[in-house]
Amino acid sequence: MSKKRIYLSSPTMHGEEQKYVQEAFDTNWVAPLGPNVNALEQEMAAYTQCGHAAALSAGTAAIHLALRLLGIGQGDIVFVSDLTFSASCNPIAYEKGTPVFIDSEPDTWNMSPEALERAFEKYPEPKAVICVHLYGTPAKLDRIMEICERHHVPLIEDAAESLGSTYKGRHTGTFGKYGIYSFNGNKIITTSGGGMLVSKEEEAVKRATFLATQARDPARHYQHSQIGYNYRMSNVTAGIGRGQLLHLEEHKAKKKEIYRKYREAFSDIPEITMNPMNPDGDANCWLSGMLIADNSEITPDIIMDALDAENIESRPVWKPMHLQPVFAGYDFIPHNEDGSSVGERVFNRGLCLPSDIKNTDEDMELIIGIIRGCFGK
Numbered sequence: 001m002s003k004k005r006i007y008l009s010s011p012t013m014h015g016e017e018q019k020y021v022q023e024a025f026d027t028n029w030v031a032p033l034g035p036n037v038n039a040l041e042q043e044m045a046a047y048t049q050c051g052h053a054a055a056l057s058a059g060t061a062a063i064h065l066a067l068r069l070l071g072i073g074q075g076d077i078v079f080v081s082d083l084t085f086s087a088s089c090n091p092i093a094y095e096k097g098t099p100v101f102i103d104s105e106p107d108t109w110n111m112s113p114e115a116l117e118r119a120f121e122k123y124p125e126p127k128a129v130i131c132v133h134l135y136g137t138p139a140k141l142d143r144i145m146e147i148c149e150r151h152h153v154p155l156i157e158d159a160a161e162s163l164g165s166t167y168k169g170r171h172t173g174t175f176g177k178y179g180i181y182s183f184n185g186n187k188i189i190t191t192s193g194g195g196m197l198v199s200k201e202e203e204a205v206k207r208a209t210f211l212a213t214q215a216r217d218p219a220r221h222y223q224h225s226q227i228g229y230n231y232r233m234s235n236v237t238a239g240i241g242r243g244q245l246l247h248l249e250e251h252k253a254k255k256k257e258i259y260r261k262y263r264e265a266f267s268d269i270p271e272i273t274m275n276p277m278n279p280d281g282d283a284n285c286w287l288s289g290m291l292i293a294d295n296s297e298i299t300p301d302i303i304m305d306a307l308d309a310e311n312i313e314s315r316p317v318w319k320p321m322h323l324q325p326v327f328a329g330y331d332f333i334p335h336n337e338d339g340s341s342v343g344e345r346v347f348n349r350g351l352c353l354p355s356d357i358k359n360t361d362e363d364m365e366l367i368i369g370i371i372r373g374c375f376g377k
């Protein structure tokens with residue numbers, strides 16, 4: 001195809017990244033530790049006010065380590081958001097735990113506090129709750145925190161998509177016992193690949209770093225008393241992260257502007273609603289999404305095909321975990337009393353729109369024109 005590709009969300013580099021990477025080369029710190037790693041941890045801790053941070057090879061690794069810190073093992077029940085990327089719950093399987101999938105609520109598309117309450121009635125003693133902030137929109141954290149605290153169950157916040165989002169003025173990822181961020185290629189800032197585990201508890205983060213470096217005991221010889229992992233971030237990629245972090249607020253402002261443009265452009269089409277915001281939060285708008293009314297003949301596939309024909313990338317909403325073949329047989333707690341699933345409806349009727357901050361005004365006009373055309377506008 002000769003037409004320029006318009007992306008969903010691709011990396012946006014600024015130049016400072018190369019400066020930090022060059023420093024790593026100049027000092028020969030081309031290793032899974034070094035000054036950029038330490039600095040990125042400190043800079044992220046300062047930015048999010050998370051307390052302490054461990055830079056890791058992936059967000060998935062961060063979730064895995066959070067579960068290890070909580071001692072999740074064979075048969076332990078973990079409540080996890082149902083409408084999410086599989087990385088939120090794969091680590092439960094690594095530890096042979098038992099996921100129970102919690103439906104979304106319509107207000108934010110995130111974990112339903114009502115479904116979470118019902119999950120506790122059915123399974124009174126889960127070992128952890130993993131709550132996702134989907135597409136950057138903060139979950140109803142007050143209610144979810146209150147439920148978790150009442151049941152004395154630790155909360156892990158999967159803030160992989162919501163770095164920069166706040167809830168009542170505080171950064172997502174800093175409410176739970178542990179929080180995780182991702183720096184994967186299409187996230188709001190990227191290190192090409194990487195992640196971070198954060199916590200107020202310094203000892204826990206130290207222990208995560210220990211597990212992430214093959215759990216090597218402090219002895220001169222190589223001694224190990226526990227199973228560890230090779231999960232540390234490299235000093236080269238941490239350099240990319242340091243350069244990116246300087247531009248996170250700018251990325252967020254641009255993402256919010258993209259969302260605002262879509263919302264305004266579709267405001268006269270009653271069949272379209274945008275992905276929800278949380279009035280108690282300030283979302284990073286990582287991906288703009290839309291939901292098509294049930295009674296409309298237009299399907300997400302029709303829109304994705306129309307965009308694809310113009311070399312424009314869009315994608316479906318995450319397919320809920322309880323519908324995944326690999327997780328068949330695990331329990332699902334729906335939001336609605338009648339047993340119907342909010343997440344499934346969002347999956348069937350929603351899609352993610354191009355949210356790349358490099359898209360020009362002309363690109364946005366093209367995208368909007370194609371979508372409006374699908375609705376006969």
Ligand SMILES: *Cc1c(COP(=O)(O)O)cnc(C)c1O
Pocket residue numbers: 057058059060061084085087088132158160161181182183184193194195
């Ligand atoms: C991207 C993502 C992850 C995983 O992060 P990686 O850095 O790719 O391992 C986890 N959860 C959610 C919701 C994500 O979108």
